[in-house]
Amino acid sequence: MTDMEPDNDEMMVAEYALHLLSPQDRQAVDQRLAVDGALRARLAWWSDRLAPLADEIAEVDPPKALRAALARAIQAETAQQAPAPTRRGGWSMFKLFGGAGLALALGLAVMTQLPEVDAPAAFEPTYVAGIAGEENALVINVAYSDESGEMHVERRAGAAPEGRVLELWVIAEGSPGPVSLGVLPDDPEAVMIVPEDLRESMPGATLAVSEEPPGGSPIAGPSGAVLGAGALVDA
Amino acid sequence: MRTTQDIEHMIxxxxxxxxAAFLSLYDATSAKLFGICLRVLNDRAEAEDVLQEIFLKIWRNADRYKANGFSPMTWLITVARNGAIDRLRTRKRRGESLDLAEELPDHAPTPEAAAVASSERDRVQGCLGELKPERAGAVKGAYLDGQTYQELADRYGVPLNTMRTWLRRSLQSLKECLSR
Structure with a gap:
């Protein structure tokens, strides 16, 4: 095999895909998957190849009432999301764009266009990432320009636990561990500058957010829980 | 006829x-995902409950689908399997058991939802065919029925560690075969 990682990882991911791991081991893999793009790619490889096994399962029509119940549930959910920005004070902007669905759809566009109004020079992102945690408890959009090193961060859902801060990490493609990009400010929208020595590692990298003590992680990597991750892709 | 690309566009x-895209996705895939839930849970009421949870999860996580790199049908099948298996294990932890397999009306997979190419199916089946029958059976027991190492060991009457060894060797062989 040409893989550079030890076979242990390969077997662990295959067992994960089959759902054979103990709850503890499964959780440990979940945490690694959140920050390890290479591991996610291995999982996708196994999952895609095993999925055709499900073809031998006969299809069964679920009861009609279930479809109607789901339609109501998602309608209620989209309706509920609309007033949420009021609490964060961003209401006028969301109202401007109508329903929550549309606001969500336009979220990234809104964010990337704002600097054109505020900043003298237009910010043109070359890469974007959507960082999201389990059940979308945390949602952060990132737009990054590899020319200026400027990174626009917009936290759309979730916050650091009481007395903690959110720290942003970059895991370069094929890199063993996360490198800190800094602590996120309390403000849901922020502009950060990526240090020059880290800019090279940004294309194709995975961004992750962890919760940390004030001031950031006291150790080299995240010390708290990883709350979400997302790949940095071409804008 | 729903292609992989159609499913991806819906997500x-x-x-x-x-x-509307959500309801289209539901119409195209709910029979397949319900079949998976029934296979794992073997209980109609519970499968209906889990199917509902699964589709809510799919709706809420649609924006994260791209990040995991799965093909669209794989993602849906994975969400369904995980939801059903998690429910099965919760039920077992509570010590409940369902002895009777229910009689369920079903129909063969339709081309609409069989968005996974048949060549892919032939491939994994071919590779399983290279394993000893009981070892292929153990892999399928884990994937299709959500069986644990312990349950597989009991089913084949071998010690737990033997089952672990079987499975890992089988997965290694599968890895080589599927990489060819």
Whole structure:
């Protein structure tokens, strides 16, 4: 095999895909998957190849009432999301764009266009990432320009636990561990500058957010829980 | 006829809050995902409950679908399997058991939802065919029925560690075969 990682990882991911791991081991893999793009790619490889096994399962029509119940549930959910920005004070902007669905759809566009109004020079992102945690408890959009090193961060859902801060990490493609990009400010929208020595590692990298003590992680990597991750892709 | 690309477009539209896309996805895939839930749970009421949870999860996580790199049908099948298996294990932890397999009306997979190419199916089946029958059976027991190492060991009457060894060797062989 040409893989550079030890076979242990390969077997662990295959067992994960089959759902054979103990709850503890499964959780440990979940945490690694959140920050390890290479591991996610291995999982996708196994999952895609095993999925055709499900073809031998006969299809069964679920009861009609279930479809109607789901339609109501998602309608209620989209309706509920609309007033949420009021609490964060961003209401006028969301109202401007109508329903929550549309606001969500336009979220990234809104964010990337704002600097054109505020900043003298237009910010043109070359890469974007959507960082999201389990059940979308945390949602952060990132737009990054590899020319200026400027990174626009917009936290759309979730916050650091009481007395903690959110720290942003970059895991370069094929890199063993996360490198800190800094602590996120309390403000849901922020502009950060990526240090020059880290800019090279940004294309194709995975961004992750962890919760940390004030001031950031006291150790080299995240010390708290990883709350979400997302790949940095071409804008 | 729903192609893989159609399914992917539906998921991407859902990520932007498109409820009509959600219902199209439901119509195209719910029979397949319900079949998976029934196979794992073997209980109609529980499978209906889990199916509902699964589709809510798919709706809420549609914007994250791209990040995991799965093909669209794989993602849906994975969400369904995980939801059903998690429910099965919760039930077992509570010590409940369901002895009777229910009689369920079903129909053969339709081309609409069989978005996974048949060549892929032939491939994994071919590779399983290279394993000893009981070892292939153990892999399928884990994937299709959500069986644990312990349950597989009991089913084949071998010690737990033997089952672990069987499975890992089988997965290694599968890895080589599927990489060819």
């Amino acid at each position: 991407l539209a859902m990520a932007e809050g498109d409820r």
